Amino acid sequence: MCIELFKKKKIAAIIRGATSSNILPIAHALKEGGISIIEITMETPGALKALEKLALSDDIELVAGAGTVLDSETARAAIMSGAKFIFSPTINSNTIQTTKRYGAISIPGAYTPTEILTAYEYGADLIKVFPASSLGAGYFKQLAGPLPHIPLMATGGVDDTNLLEYLNSGAIAVGIGSSLVNAKKDINEAYLLDLTAKAKLYSNLIIE
Numbered sequence: 001m002c003i004e005l006f007k008k009k010k011i012a013a014i015i016r017g018a019t020s021s022n023i024l025p026i027a028h029a030l031k032e033g034g035i036s037i038i039e040i041t042m043e044t045p046g047a048l049k050a051l052e053k054l055a056l057s058d059d060i061e062l063v064a065g066a067g068t069v070l071d072s073e074t075a076r077a078a079i080m081s082g083a084k085f086i087f088s089p090t091i092n093s094n095t096i097q098t099t100k101r102y103g104a105i106s107i108p109g110a111y112t113p114t115e116i117l118t119a120y121e122y123g124a125d126l127i128k129v130f131p132a133s134s135l136g137a138g139y140f141k142q143l144a145g146p147l148p149h150i151p152l153m154a155t156g157g158v159d160d161t162n163l164l165e166y167l168n169s170g171a172i173a174v175g176i177g178s179s180l181v182n183a184k185k186d187i188n189e190a191y192l193l194d195l196t197a198k199a200k201l202y203s204n205l206i207i208e
Contacts, residue, residue: 055082
């Protein structure tokens with residue numbers, strides 16, 4: 001697996017609070033709306049079980065990964081549970097190296113040009129600029145001058161009002177969290193239908 005998937009799909013859904021009982025309904029609702037890259041954040045108790053259940057799903061279109069990975073031990077555990085990519089909010093060289101060693105995509109978070117270059121030199125495949133909303137889409141245009149060879153992703157504050165702005169400014173993909181998925185809500189039929197509608201809204205933006 002390589003970052004071409006992110007370039008093609010452009011949207012990753014960030015799910016906080018996922019459990020092994022609700023992850024599949026949420027993921028299928030997202031996929032129905034056109035979003036198939038699913039990030040499960042690791043700070044949630046039982047997140048590895050949820051990740052494993054998603055990774056073992058018969059739906060080959062769903063791509064499971066782990067987020068909020070702070071160390072190499074968690075990265076390895078997530079990959080052993082089926083994660084195809086590892087998101088981190090910060091830069092940790094051991095986490096990046098472990099992720100690459102086990103064949104997953106490494107996506108650490110960075111903020112400044114120095115941090116972005118450092119993460120890339122450590123071997124990261126894609127750099128998550130976080131929090132993107134604090135910097136704005138124009139920041140990606142400015143980075144493209146001195147660092148055109150480094151693929152960037154916007155995460156943090158991305159929603160339907162600014163998604164295209166980030167993509168048009170140089171981000172190859174975006175990560176969307178609470179404006180799309182709230183796993184703490186009652187995951188009933190009405191919620192899942194609404195989630196599919198939201199996913200379609202985002203998906204339609206990038207194909208118009």
